[in-house]
Amino acid sequence: IAGITQAPTSQILAAGRRMTLRCTQDMRHNAMYWYRQDLGLGLRLIHYSNTAGTTGKGEVPDGYSVSRANTDDFPLTLASAVPSQTSVYFCASSLSSGTNEQFFGPGTRLTVL
Amino acid sequence: AQTVTQSQPEMSVQEAETVTLSCTYDTSENNYYLFWYKQPPSRQMILVIRQEAYKQQNATENRFSVNFQKAAKSFSLKISDSQLGDTAMYFCAFMRYNAGNMLTFGGGTRLMVKP
Numbered sequence: 001i002a003g004i005t006q007a008p009t010s011q012i013l014a015a016g017r018r019m020t021l022r023c024t025q026d027m028r029h030n031a032m033y034w035y036r037q038d039l040g041l042g043l044r045l046i047h048y049s050n051t052a053g054t055t056g057k058g059e060v061p062d063g064y065s066v067s068r069a070n071t072d073d074f075p076l077t078l079a080s081a082v083p084s085q086t087s088v089y090f091c092a093s094s095l096s097s098g099t100n101e102q103f104f105g106p107g108t109r110l111t112v113l
Numbered sequence: 114a115q116t117v118t119q120s121q122p123e124m125s126v127q128e129a130e131t132v133t134l135s136c137t138y139d140t141s142e143n144n145y146y147l148f149w150y151k152q153p154p155s156r157q158m159i160l161v162i163r164q165e166a167y168k169q170q171n172a173t174e175n176r177f178s179v180n181f182q183k184a185a186k187s188f189s190l191k192i193s194d195s196q197l198g199d200t201a202m203y204f205c206a207f208m209r210y211n212a213g214n215m216l217t218f219g220g221g222t223r224l225m226v227k228p
Binding site: 059 | 119122155204217
């Protein structure tokens with residue numbers, strides 16, 4: 001049982017490039033989330049999806065987009081990366097939007113130069 | 114909007130002793146959930162303990178317990194009999210009731226357990 005997987009583990013990216021961070025869960029959870037973690041700021045919600053086919057904006061959505069074509073996958077795309085998007089990105093999931101425990105993936109460390 | 118504040122960026126404790134991590138939050142909501150997450154050097158986020166605001170009894174999970182003071186909007190974490198494996202970042206988090214499961218995190222406290 002893998003739980004939540006994220007790819008890549010880490011990435012160095014040139015500014016202006018497009019990048020997609022992948023997230024897959026095998027728990028058949030309906031709700032999924034993307035957070036970014038920055039020193040002193042904790043984790044901040046970027047986007048979320050309560051069920052396949054729907055998405056919503058979190059606290060810091062600018063510069064990011066997501067899609068939820070099926071239950072298992074929730075990719076996060078940076079259309080044109082900027083240095084301020086250097087961060088550690090966590091994907092999470094929960095059984096439903098009404099269930100309060102979230103399970104987190106291992107994270108992706110992204111550096112934008 | 115909700116805010117969560119952890120006023121102790123770093124703390125240390127001797128092995129086997131007790132340590133308390135502080136967390137305060139600001140909200141106008143009456144129903145909500147509070148959480149403590151642990152992030153060891155492996156980077157994995159692990160749920161330590163959670164508290165429903167409507168429950169007066171403080172949550173306890175083995176060596177971890179909370180002191181929930183709703184009127185003061187305070188939610189501290191007590192770790193008893195500290196172990197080396199407790200060394201980690203600890204995040205306090207808030208979730209509104211029926212708000213799509215979105216978590217608001219504090220900035221974190223880095224805890225070092227010394228042998």
